[in-house]
Amino acid sequence: xxxxxxxxxxxxxxxxxxxxxxxxxxxxxxxxxxxxxxxxxxxxxxxxxxxxxxxxxxxxxxxxxxxxxxxxxxxxxxxxxxxxxxxxxxxxxxxxxxxxxxxxxxxxxxxxxxxxxxxxxxxxxxxxxxxxxxxxxxxxxxxxxxxxxxxxxxxxxxxxxxxxxxxxxxxxxxxxxxxxxxxxxxxxxxxxxxxxxxxxxxxxxxxxxxxxxxxxxxxxxxxxxxxxxxxxxxxxxxxxxxxxxxxxxxxxxxxxxxxxxxxxxxxxxxxxxxxxxxxxxxxxxxxxxxxxxxxxxxxxxxxxxxxxxxxxxxxxxxxxxxxxxxxxxxxxxxxxxxxxxxxxxxxxxxxxxxxxxxxxxxxxxxxxxxxxxxxxxxxxxxxxxxxxxxxxxxxxxxxxxxxxxx
Amino acid sequence: xxxxxxxxxxxxxxxxxxxxxxxxxxxxxxxxxxxxxxxxxxxxxxxxxxxxxxxxxxxxxxxxxxxxxxxxxxxxxxxxxxxxxxxxxxxxxxxxxxxxxxxxxxxxxxxxxxxxxxxxxxxxxxxxxxxxxxxxxxxxxxxxxxxxxxxxxxxxxxxxxxxxxxxxxxxxxxxxxxxxxxxxxxxxxxxxxxxxxxxxxxxxxxxxxxxxxxxxxxxxxxxxxxxxxxxxxxxxxxxxxxxxxxxxxxxxxxxxxxxxxxxxxxxxxxxxxxxxxxxxxxxxxxxxxxxxxxxxxxxxxxxxxxxxxxxxxxxxxxxxxxxxxxxxxxxxxxxxxxxxxxxxxxxxxxxxxxxxxxxxxxxxxxxxxxxxxxxxxxxxxxxxxxxxxxxxxxxxxxxxxxxxxx
Numbered sequence: 178x179x180x181x182x183x184x185x186x187x188x189x190x191x192x193x194x195x196x197x198x199x200x201x202x203x204x205x206x207x208x209x210x211x212x213x214x215x216x217x218x219x220x221x222x223x224x225x226x227x228x229x230x231x232x233x234x235x236x237x238x239x240x241x242x243x244x245x246x247x248x249x250x251x252x253x254x255x256x257x258x259x260x261x262x263x264x265x266x267x268x269x270x271x272x273x274x275x276x277x278x279x280x281x282x283x284x285x286x287x288x289x290x291x292x293x294x295x296x297x298x299x300x301x302x303x304x305x306x307x308x309x310x311x312x313x314x315x316x317x318x319x320x321x322x323x324x325x326x327x328x329x330x331x332x333x334x335x336x337x338x339x340x341x342x343x344x345x346x347x348x349x350x351x352x353x354x355x356x357x358x359x360x361x362x363x364x365x366x367x368x369x370x371x372x373x374x375x376x377x378x379x380x381x382x383x384x385x386x387x388x389x390x391x392x393x394x395x396x397x398x399x400x401x402x403x404x405x406x407x408x409x410x411x412x413x414x415x416x417x418x419x420x421x422x423x424x425x426x427x428x429x430x431x432x433x434x435x436x437x438x439x440x441x442x443x444x445x446x447x448x449x450x451x452x453x454x455x456x457x458x459x460x461x462x463x464x465x466x467x468x469x470x471x472x473x474x475x476x477x478x479x480x481x482x483x484x485x486x487x488x489x490x491x492x493x494x495x496x497x498x499x500x501x502x503x504x505x506x507x508x509x510x511x512x513x514x515x516x517x518x519x520x521x522x523x524x525x526x527x528x529x530x531x532x533x534x535x536x537x538x539x540x541x542x543x544x545x546x547x548x549x550x551x552x553x554x555x556x557x558x559x560x561x562x563x564x565x566x567x568x569x570x571x572x573x574x575x576x577x578x579x580x581x582x583x
Numbered sequence: 584x585x586x587x588x589x590x591x592x593x594x595x596x597x598x599x600x601x602x603x604x605x606x607x608x609x610x611x612x613x614x615x616x617x618x619x620x621x622x623x624x625x626x627x628x629x630x631x632x633x634x635x636x637x638x639x640x641x642x643x644x645x646x647x648x649x650x651x652x653x654x655x656x657x658x659x660x661x662x663x664x665x666x667x668x669x670x671x672x673x674x675x676x677x678x679x680x681x682x683x684x685x686x687x688x689x690x691x692x693x694x695x696x697x698x699x700x701x702x703x704x705x706x707x708x709x710x711x712x713x714x715x716x717x718x719x720x721x722x723x724x725x726x727x728x729x730x731x732x733x734x735x736x737x738x739x740x741x742x743x744x745x746x747x748x749x750x751x752x753x754x755x756x757x758x759x760x761x762x763x764x765x766x767x768x769x770x771x772x773x774x775x776x777x778x779x780x781x782x783x784x785x786x787x788x789x790x791x792x793x794x795x796x797x798x799x800x801x802x803x804x805x806x807x808x809x810x811x812x813x814x815x816x817x818x819x820x821x822x823x824x825x826x827x828x829x830x831x832x833x834x835x836x837x838x839x840x841x842x843x844x845x846x847x848x849x850x851x852x853x854x855x856x857x858x859x860x861x862x863x864x865x866x867x868x869x870x871x872x873x874x875x876x877x878x879x880x881x882x883x884x885x886x887x888x889x890x891x892x893x894x895x896x897x898x899x900x901x902x903x904x905x906x907x908x909x910x911x912x913x914x915x916x917x918x919x920x921x922x923x924x925x926x927x928x929x930x931x932x933x934x935x936x937x938x939x940x941x942x943x944x945x946x947x948x949x950x951x952x953x954x955x956x957x958x959x960x961x962x963x964x965x966x967x968x969x970x971x972x973x974x975x976x977x978x979x980x981x982x983x984x985x986x987x988x989x
Contacts, residue, residue: 256697287716291662294708295701298778302700310693312970331758333750342748343757344739347922351749352737359762360781368785372704372778375766379774383914384969508789516753563790564718 179203179266180463181315183252183304184274185245186230187212188413189320189396189455193272195403195410196456197463198243205266206230207259208275209251211296212413215282221420221555223413224429224547225399236409253300260307263315270463271308273319275300276369280324281419281506281560283366290365297369298376305380314387316466318459319377321392322370323448323479323517327361328509334516338390338475363509364562377473385469389462393455394448394479394517397424398535399543401453412452414543416551418558424449426556427489428536431496432544433551440558441505443486444512448479451530461525477519480529488532495537504569508562584869585609585672587721589658589710590680591651592636593618594819595726595802595861599678601809601816602862603869604649611672612636613665614681615657617702618819621688627826627961629819630835630953631805642815659706666713669721676869677714679725681706682775686730687825687912687966689772696771703775704782711786720793722872724865725783727798728776729854729885733767734919741923744796744881769915770968783879791875795868799861800854800885800923803830804941805949807859818858820949822957824964830855832962833895834942837902838950839957846964847911849892850918854885857936867931883925886935894938901943910975914968 185194185206198204208230216222228236234245252259252275276297277283283293301319308315326335340358343351357378360371373390380386404412415421416429427437450458458478467474489500505511523529554572561567591600591612604610614636622628634642640651658665658681682703683689689699707725714721732741746764749757763784766777779796786792810818821827822835833843856864864884873880895906911917929935960978967973 256693260693287662287666287712290712291705291709294782295705298704299697299701303697306693306696309970331750331760332752332754333758334753340750342750342762344737344746344748346738347740348738352739354737356748356762356765359765360784362781362785365785368781371781375768375774375777375781378766379768379771564715 178269178463179205181205181207181266181268181271182274183207183271184276186210187274188415189452190274191233192401192404192412192452193274193456193459194245195237196401196460198237198245199241199403200460205246205248205268207248207250207252207262209249211277219417219419221417221552222550224416224550225411225414225543226550227411227413228409233410236407240407240410252303253296256303256307259303260310263307263313264311267313268315270316270318271304272459272463273301273304273317277366279420280364280366281558283364284562285419285560293365294369298372301373301376305376305386308386309380309384314469316387316389316463318389318462319373319391321373321390322367323392323394323477324363324367325360325371325374325392326358327363328445328513328515334518335477336518337477337521338392338473363507381471381473387467387469387471389467389474389476391458391462391476391478394450395422395424396450396452396455397422398452398530398539401456414547417555419560423447423485424488427492428540428544429548429551430556431492431498432540432548433553434498435553435556436499436501437489437492438501438503438557439486439489440503440507442511443489443502444484445509446482446484446513446515448477448515448517449481449483449532450479451535453530454480454527457527458522461522461527465525476521477517478522479517479519481532482515482517483532491532492536496540504571506558506561506566506570508566584675585611586869587611587613587672587674587677588680589613589677590682592616593680594821595858596680597639598807598810598818598858599680599862599865600651601643602807602866604643604651605647605809606866610651611674612651612653613656613658613668614653615655617683625823625825627823627958628956630822630956631817631820631949632956633817633819634815639816642813646813646816658709659702662709662713665709666716669713669719670717673719674721676722676724677710678865678869679707679710679723683772685826686770686772687964689770690968691825691966699771700775704778707779707782711782711792714792715786715790720875722793722795722869724795724868725779725797727779727796728773729798729800729883729923730769730773731766731777731780731798732764733769734851734916734921741883741921743883743924743927744798744879769913787877787879793873793875793877795873795880795882797864797868797882797884800856801828801830802856802858802861803828804858804945807862820953823961825966829853829891830894833898834946834950835954835957836962837898837904837946838954839959840904841959841962842905842907843895843898844907844909844963845892845895846909846913848917849895849908850890851915852888852890852919852921854883854921854923855887855889855938856885857941859936860886860933863933864928867928867933871931882927883923884928885923885925887938888921888923889938897938898942902946910977912964912967912972912976914972
């Protein structure tokens with residue numbers, strides 16, 4: 178297949194591009210490299226030393242003989258270029274990662290809120306619009322988030338996208354209907370993924386666009402089979418307070434002797450998936466498209482759920498790190514349960530990488546190896562969800578006080 | 584109260600501004616005048632001769648001694664100006680009409696789809712963002728649409744925003760929960776109003792913004808008590824295929840001897856409200872804000888439901904016009920039933936203007952009076968919902984063939 182990977186220079190986009198290329202697909206990366214610009218804005222960098230996308234693709238060709246083409250293109254801003262590109266290349270499938278993907282970044286300031294909404298909504302809508310306008314029949318695979326569901330359940334399992342409900346009719350009986358799971362996003366970023374869902378629903382219904390939406394859990398790990406092949410193919414690893422996801426942040430904190438910072442009580446239960454399983458899920462989704470005219474196909478792309486404080490204790494046990502409970506920058510439920518349905522990918526053959534087997538190697542192979550590159554002052558999560566929360570946070574850049582507290 | 588009316592130069596915005604001014608409120612209109620620019624783009628004009636906003640407000644002052652201030656501002660593009668304006672003026676309430684509001688216009692081309700999404704989403708999000716950032720406690724009243732619900736019911740009444748459903752729990756019993764009514768928009772325009780709903784839900788939850796969302800039916804009529812006071816205070820009246828709403832289009836078709844063009848079978852049942860009742864509903868909503876921390880308050884702003892072909896037959900009976908059934912440019916159910924709950928406004932004192940009492944005067948006072956200004960070639964609705972539908976439409980600009988068909 179000819180596959181366009183939008184956002185193919187990013188944390189999941191890059192290993193996905195390699196994985197699909199390895200499988201023999203013709204892979205084109207379209208990316209505006211915004212994630213690298215945001216590194217510059219924030220003054221942070223990937224823990225792993227990351228080469229330019231041009232250099233990465235050159236190494237991939239050198240190591241494997243395969244070509245991944247890179248096209249610098251801002252799909253949120255350059256609709257006409259995107260449309261022209263699709264009309265010329267007519268991909269069979271499009272994998273859409275091209276959105277601002279950090280909840281804390283989306284809540285940093287009013288400017289960051291506006292950027293996230295405008296960038297993400299326009300990116301997704303431009304893409305749908307251009308698919309219809311060019312008349313191509315590409316299968317669109319989009320990376321969503323488990324965060325669209327929210328975490329305040331009524332004691333029910335989170336289904337894969339569609340919730341069967343009973344609705345009282347005028348005749349007095351109960352009609353059964355599958356509805357898109359009611360959106361309950363916890364940040365501006367998560368909200369944009371809920372907006373995406375409505376865009377997808379409309380374009381599937383009105384224009385018959387074939388769409389798969391993957392509601393992904395929190396990704397952990399760095400390496401995949403392909404990124405391991407050469408030091409310059411290494412994936413990015415974010416540990417800063419904005420882009421670092423919870424488990425990866427614990428790993429690096431453990432590696433440098435910084436206390437593991439748990440927000441609030443750590444009673445938040447979240448869904449997780451290893452990066453290797455993520456790229457495998459994309460492969461499975463591409464192999465199993467919906468038919469033209471079908472509703473949007475939704476998968477829960479996750480393999481395990483864990484309570485945050487349990488994760489911290491687990492990492493502490495493996496590494497000897499301490500755990501520090503710090504004020505929560507987010508406005509969210511202090512404690513929640515979470516049961517998630519994910520049968521679809523398991524039935525398609527996904528074999529999950531478990532935390533138990535993968536965790537230690539991540540600490541040794543990545544976190545310890547590159548610990549010398551860490552800027553400790555970038556570790557605290559300081560993007561507050563509201564103006565009331567902001568003053569309760571404490572940057573404590575060296576983690577000194579936290580070490581005593583724990 | 585000090586009230587900002589965003590989009591206060593438009594079809595509902597203008598009579599609302601007059602109505603609120605008459606009630607003694609300090610009214611500020613913020614508008615980018617985009618609706619006037621779209622008239623220029625399409626080469627159409629209001630049936631009623633409409634003065635500039637500056638002239639309209641001057642006449643209003645001359646007639647009543649009251650001042651309505653006008654500020655030229657694009658809230659979708661000029662976030663910083665909007666924030667500065669709110670910080671300086673600190674309104675007690677904000678009425679938000681500032682969105683592209685025609686479904687056919689939103690479906691005209693890929694450019695119009697992009698414009699509608701980008702304009703409407705950024706307008707609403709900029710506004711919410713600026714309210715939070717400036718720390719004002721303004722009550723936001725937004726004009727939504729009945730179209731967010733869609734028209735494929737399961738034989739249940741459309742509630743006012745929130746649907747009580749039963750969800751099966753892990754324990755095997757049924758949990759009752761109120762959810763935002765599942766969105767099922769029929770056009771890109773309607774979709775943007777569904778996106779708005781999620782923006783409002785998030786900002787009410789995260790930041791305690793007080794928000795009322797009014798899901799309005801199709802507005803008919805032109806005059807209100809205030810627009811009648813002087814010829815230069817007249818409201819706009821759109822009859823063209825993009826901005827003309829169904830009942831107003833029938834009225835003008837009848838007035839000029841053009842057949843009443845019914846799309847498809849005319850089996851679509853829709854909700855309606857007279858413009859006089861619309862402005863009264865805004866007044867009632869402003870008087871009854873939600874408390875800080877409440878969920879978004881949602882009203883169904885409509886008074887009657889009618890099947891489109893019944894409306895056409897009614898207008899035909901009053902006026903002697905003929906009815907022509909033409910291909911439907913929209914992708915929608917050919918027939919639907921519709922039962923809508925609207926008790927909230929009735930309980931607050933709304934006394935509906937019924938079609939039976941208001942219809943004839945609209946035909947005589949407006950349609951016949953200004954019939955000489957009609958451009959017949961602008962009457963057909965030619966914005967097709969899909970590329971398959973486009974070739975089935977027929978512009979027949981003079982309505983000649985239709986006259987024979989009927």
